[in-house]
Each structure stands twice: as C-alpha cells, then as structure tokens.
Amino acid sequence: MSASRSSEVDAVSDAYLIGEWSRLVFATLLQAGVTDVWVSPGSRSTPFTLAAARTAGITLRPVVDERSAAFMALGYARITGRPGAVLCTSGSAAANYFPAVVEASQASLPLLVLTADRPLDVQQAQAAQTIDQLKLYGGFARSFFDLGLPESSPAALIGARRALAQAAATARGPLPGPVHVNLRARKPLEPRAAQTEAERGLGARVTRLLETPLLRYAPEQALANEAVLAATRTLQSAGSGLIVVGPVSAANESLAQPLAQLAELTGFPVYAEAPSQVRFALSEHALSVPLLDWLLSTPALAESLKPDVLVCIGSTPTSSAYERWAERVPTRVVFAEHGYPDAVGGAELVASGDLSRGLSALCQELARRASAREPSSFAVRLREAHDGCVRRIDELLAEPTRELVEGAVVKAVVESLPTDAVLALGNSLPIREVDAYVTRAPRFRVVCQRGANGIDGLVSGALGSALASGAPTLLLLGDVSLLHDVGALASARLVTSPLVIAVVDNAGGRIFDQLPVQKVYAADAALTELWLTPPNHELSHAAALFGLTYEAPTSLEAVRAVTRAALARGGPTLLHLRVGPNSAAEQRRRVLGALAAQVTPGG
Structure with a gap:
C-alpha cells in the first residue's frame, strides 16, 4: 500500500x-x-x-x-x-x-x-x-x-x-x-x-x-422429470390409492386445481389437512374426505381401509392415526416443497421442488398415457364410511349443552372467517380440532408452526403474519400457549388490520387428556398440574394491560357474532373462549364410540 x-x-x-x-x-x-x-x-x-x-x-x-x-x-x-x-x-x-x-x-x-x-x-x-x-x-x-x-x-x-x-x-x-x-x-x-x-x-x-449491480442468486428447484415419470408408473399400476396433503406453504400458488385434476385422473380420494391450503377449496369435491383422521382412529375401520398406494403431498401430516395406518400401506410416493418428509420411512419415492409445476407435470403425463379412472372399491368404502362420520359429528355438535363444547366453539370461530383471511393455528389441540370438526369454510390462508411442533412464539408468529398480509387474521390457540407467549401482546399494537387472538380456555394442556399419560395423573391428582399446568389467570387483565379489546362470549351464537364483528374492525381483539375442561376428550370419546358401533362385521 x-x-x-x-x-x-x-x-x-x-x-x-x-x-x-x-x-x-x-x-x-x-x-x-x-x-x-x-x-x-x-x-x-x-x-x-x-x-x-x-x-x-x-x-x-x-x-x-x-x-x-x-x-x-x-x-x-x-x-x-x-x-x-x-x-x-x-x-x-x-x-x-x-x-x-x-x-x-x-x-x-x-x-x-x-x-x-x-x-x-x-x-x-x-x-x-x-x-x-x-x-x-x-x-x-x-x-x-x-x-x-x-x-x-x-x-x-x-x-x-x-x-x-x-x-x-x-x-x-x-x-x-x-x-x-x-x-x-x-x-x-x-x-x-x-x-x-x-x-x-x-x-x-x-x-x-x-x-453497482448486486449479484443475485435465484435457485430454481423443480421436481425432477425422472421423479414425475417414476410416480406416473407407480400410480398407473396401482388399483387404488389415497392422496394425502399435509402442511404446504401459504406463500406459494394454491395446489387446489392440480390436486383436483390428479384425483379425477386417478380416482383417488383426497385427505387435505387445514394447513395444506386446499382443504376448504376442495371441500365440495366428490373425492374429498376431510374427516379421514376419525376413521383411522377407529381400529375396525382403519383395518378395513387398505389402498395400494399413498400419494403424500407437502410436509408430514399432523394426524398420528394416519402415521400409524400409513405404515401398513405397501407403497408411498412423497412430493414435498423441501427436505425429506418421510417420518414413516420406506417411501418408494421422495422428491422435492415446486409442487404446483410438479403436480401439473404429473397430471399431464397421466392424461397422456391413460384416461381418467373410476373410483375403486376402496374409494367407495371410504366415501360411505366418511359420509356416516359427517352425519354423526353433525348430530353431536347440534346437541344442546350446558357449557360451551370445544369442538363446537372451534367450528364456530373458524367458519366466521371471511374469504382471503389468514388463520393461524396453535399446536396441540387447536390444529387437530380444526381438522376434526371443520370441513367447510371460506377460502383463506392457513399458517402453523409444524417445523418443530412447539408452542413457542405462537402469538408472535400470528402478529408477523398479520403485518405481512394486511388481511383479517385469526389466531386460534390454547390457554397454555397464550401464557407461554403472553409478552408478545405488547407488540399487538403494531397490527392495525383486524386481528383476533382466540384463546380456547380449557383449564390447561388438555391434549394430555387424550394421551396414555392421562391414566398416570388420573390415578394421582397431585401429578395433574405437572402435565395440564392450568394457567388460572384472568385474561381480561392481560387485555387491559396491553390495551386490547376483550370479549368473552358465552354462547355459540355470541361466539359467531363477536368473532365476525372483531374481524371487521381494525386492531387486535382478545377473544376469551371458556369451554368445558373435559369437553374435548369427552366429545372425542363419543364420536369414536359412535363410529365403532356403526362398523359391521367384514367392514
């Protein structure tokens, strides 16, 4: 120098x-x-x-x-x-x-x-x-x-x-x-x-x-043509199959059209979870079976439903019943946006890339080689069982109750969302109850934390999504999840668009009531708080501290009215939904009991 x-x-x-x-x-x-x-x-x-x-x-x-x-x-x-x-x-x-x-x-x-x-x-x-x-x-x-x-x-x-x-x-x-x-x-x-x-x-x-121009690196990630051809051969040779759609990015183009075409070309039913972005877009499709988790949670029904192949789209599904059942399906083909989502193991094909373009290419190849097929006997049995499940759930949700029931409240809140809104789903029970009880709703984007599946930062994440979208946003989470991220309410003031933080208050982490550990703490009341960790805090005080509108409806009609009003005005609302502490587990028990009772010998 x-x-x-x-x-x-x-x-x-x-x-x-x-x-x-x-x-x-x-x-x-x-x-x-x-x-x-x-x-x-x-x-x-x-x-x-x-x-x-x-x-x-x-x-x-x-x-x-x-x-x-x-x-x-x-x-x-x-x-x-x-x-x-x-x-x-x-x-x-x-x-x-x-x-x-x-x-x-x-x-x-x-x-x-x-x-x-x-x-x-x-x-x-x-x-x-x-x-x-x-x-x-x-x-x-x-x-x-x-x-x-x-x-x-x-x-x-x-x-x-x-x-x-x-x-x-x-x-x-x-x-x-x-x-x-x-x-x-x-x-x-x-x-x-x-x-x-x-x-x-x-x-x-x-x-x-x-x-000076900045070097731009724009990686192109397309599903390999070899993967499309291999999947085509597998689907053509299968006599029956099921399309399963797990979480898919809300930032990308909707997969509703290519998935509907794929279902029609193959005759395969479609099970789409809420974070797939297509569950409600395909709700009226003849091959849509959104309540599959209930059927697979009923042992006799799960045993009778055995397709030849599973076509898995997106990230790993939330349903644990599906994961157990999928192990018994002989062939699985996985198309993902990123990574290697094959938690079950043993998939015949795992390919990642642009799902919209990849599925469109798959449909084009299938259409070129053969015409659309009629639904298989597996698809017919699945449809019959699914229709019975829909009727039984509708009957249970219509029954009068002395207190708000968790499944009915979740259904009422989600169905109150306007078209093109954003639904942010908390982990544990909320994401599962949307899949269990909500089959029809306006089309909207769904975001959730299914990377590590934790309850960290759920409120914060919803605030970020609301700021990014500018659309009416509803966060559905449990009382423990809110407490875990209650400090984020201090930043809710940043959101000027409609934002509803809907807290299902069931006196603790009630997902554990549906897990084997429930038998452990049920036998020793002193152990209960180690799992349920009931917050026992007055949420109206949190709303007042951070300057949020507070609502606590006590009937389903009020839940719907308050939710719609909050989603139509600017700024954040804390929606306190007190439900029966045991209502989620009790309702699940009743649905599964009804499904088991309707299964006849031989399926």
Whole structure:
C-alpha cells in the first residue's frame, strides 16, 4: 500500500467508518430483497439500528423481546416466502433467537439473524455483554457469516457486500432456512458526519459500490422429470390409492386445481389437512374426505381401509392415526416443497421442488398415457364410511349443552372467517380440532408452526403474519400457549388490520387428556398440574394491560357474532373462549364410540 493511501485510511475515524459500514450493510440487504427488520434495543447494535432506520425502503419494527421478534419474522416469512431480518445487541440477546432459529430450520423458512458483537480482543476475558457468538446456532443455521470489524479498504467493502448478498440468497434456498450474520463493532458506536477528505472519499466509494449491480442468486428447484415419470408408473399400476396433503406453504400458488385434476385422473380420494391450503377449496369435491383422521382412529375401520398406494403431498401430516395406518400401506410416493418428509420411512419415492409445476407435470403425463379412472372399491368404502362420520359429528355438535363444547366453539370461530383471511393455528389441540370438526369454510390462508411442533412464539408468529398480509387474521390457540407467549401482546399494537387472538380456555394442556399419560395423573391428582399446568389467570387483565379489546362470549351464537364483528374492525381483539375442561376428550370419546358401533362385521 502506498504512503498516500495509508494516510487516507488512517485519516478515517472509527465513528465515521462504522456509519458507512452499517450503511453498506443495510443498503445491500435491501437490494438483496430484505425489506422488513425486527429490532430489539441494545447498545452494541446502535450503528446498525441507525442505518436500518435511515435506509429508505426498509420497514423497521421495534420489539423488546428478541424471542418474540424472531417468531414475528417467521410469521412474516410464512406469508411472503421472503426472509425477514432480526437485529439485536451482543451477548445473551442473540441466544433468545434460538427457538425461532430451530423452527425456521425445521420448517424451511427463510430468516436472517443479525447479531451485533464485540471485537475479538475482548473475547474470553469477562468483558461485559460478551459471549462467543461464532456459529452460535450450530447445525440449525444454513450458513454463518462473520463480517469482522469494519474496514475501509475496497477489498473489505466488496467482500462484505458479497457476503451479505450470499447470506440473503442462502436464506431463500435452495433449502430455505435461518442464516446468521455476525456484525462486530468497536466503540464509538454513534456514527458522525464526514469531517475529512479521507472520510468524504470513503463515503463516495461506498455510494459507488452500492450503485453497482448486486449479484443475485435465484435457485430454481423443480421436481425432477425422472421423479414425475417414476410416480406416473407407480400410480398407473396401482388399483387404488389415497392422496394425502399435509402442511404446504401459504406463500406459494394454491395446489387446489392440480390436486383436483390428479384425483379425477386417478380416482383417488383426497385427505387435505387445514394447513395444506386446499382443504376448504376442495371441500365440495366428490373425492374429498376431510374427516379421514376419525376413521383411522377407529381400529375396525382403519383395518378395513387398505389402498395400494399413498400419494403424500407437502410436509408430514399432523394426524398420528394416519402415521400409524400409513405404515401398513405397501407403497408411498412423497412430493414435498423441501427436505425429506418421510417420518414413516420406506417411501418408494421422495422428491422435492415446486409442487404446483410438479403436480401439473404429473397430471399431464397421466392424461397422456391413460384416461381418467373410476373410483375403486376402496374409494367407495371410504366415501360411505366418511359420509356416516359427517352425519354423526353433525348430530353431536347440534346437541344442546350446558357449557360451551370445544369442538363446537372451534367450528364456530373458524367458519366466521371471511374469504382471503389468514388463520393461524396453535399446536396441540387447536390444529387437530380444526381438522376434526371443520370441513367447510371460506377460502383463506392457513399458517402453523409444524417445523418443530412447539408452542413457542405462537402469538408472535400470528402478529408477523398479520403485518405481512394486511388481511383479517385469526389466531386460534390454547390457554397454555397464550401464557407461554403472553409478552408478545405488547407488540399487538403494531397490527392495525383486524386481528383476533382466540384463546380456547380449557383449564390447561388438555391434549394430555387424550394421551396414555392421562391414566398416570388420573390415578394421582397431585401429578395433574405437572402435565395440564392450568394457567388460572384472568385474561381480561392481560387485555387491559396491553390495551386490547376483550370479549368473552358465552354462547355459540355470541361466539359467531363477536368473532365476525372483531374481524371487521381494525386492531387486535382478545377473544376469551371458556369451554368445558373435559369437553374435548369427552366429545372425542363419543364420536369414536359412535363410529365403532356403526362398523359391521367384514367392514
């Protein structure tokens, strides 16, 4: 380096350099398609927060709790398919992102994690707010980038820009997921304006660099033609089959049309769970069997229903009865958006890629080789059993009750959603009860956390989806799930579109009442709280604390009326749905009993 060049670099102050470095970071991320950033307060992240706030085109959302911020970014990604970014200070703040990083990794959701950090020279020295942040998220991160301390050399600036573009691209695919970018900064952390010729020269270089085209990497992931041909041969040779649609991204094109065509070409019935995005679009289709889980939960019926092949679309279905039953089906073909969703094991074919194009190609190949087939005897038996199940559930839900029954409440709330709304489903009972009781509803998008299947950040995720969509949004979750993420209600003020947080209050984690462990705590009342963990908190106080409208209807008619009204006005509403604590387990017992009773010898 020449003496004059060395003098120029030396004349750039740290305060100016950190400002230009931070400007480069966020202008580059914006050019790479990152438009939304959730920021949590802190000192070490000061220059990066300022740069994000001053970058036109970036929406900056302040959230105190890093864990909540990260789940909000995931809710955004579920709707848009684009990576939201989260930004925090150094130290334990970054560790709070971990649950969302796990969910993003397991669910193949794009997420950009930006963590401010201190210089290497204070690491391992008990410096304040300093931990080892190198590859903090381990194997859950798709990639890790440490930009190092800011430098003013052209090579350093170009390298940082390349790394940021690569990070944003890696988050999007070919296997979407979380990417960690570590941003080191030395004090002073407050940028200042240029005061020297060297500083003005650095500013000009950064501006020129930002004016150069950014390398774009757009991975194309199409289902391989070999997979389409192999699946065609399998389906043609099968005498009977079933199409099963698990969770599918709400950000992509609907699969309703190619799935309907596939069903008609093969004569295979279709079981679509709520997060498939097609359950309600196909509700009137003659081959739709949305209540299959009930049939497979009835041993005699499950035993009598044995297709030759399963065509599995999307991620792993929620139904545990289906998982047990699927092990006995001789052949399975799996088409997924990402990854290898074959939890049962032994699938003949697993292929991932663009499902809309892949299914359309499969239909074209099937249509070219043969005409549509009539439903098999398996399909006829399944339809007969399914129609009987529909009648029995309708009868049970119509019976008068002294208290609100969980299944009826879930049905009333979901059916109150307007067309093109967003339904965010909590884990444990809510997602299962929608599949159990709701067969017809307006067409809307459904989002859920089925990556790691936890209850972490459910409120936060729904807030992110509501902000991303701008559409009326309803979150359906249990009382324990709300308590787990109650702090997220502080951020509900960010949502100005209609948002309903519908809390099914059944006095605890009642899914355990439907699991074998129930017999353990039923025999010893002292053990009950270890599983049910009943919140015993007054939700109206939470609504008042965070400034939310509070509603607590006590009849099904009121549930419908209050839900529709809340979805028609702006801002958040906390909808408190008190139901009989044992109503979910009792209603399930009655339905299964009725189905078992209607099975005749020989199926």
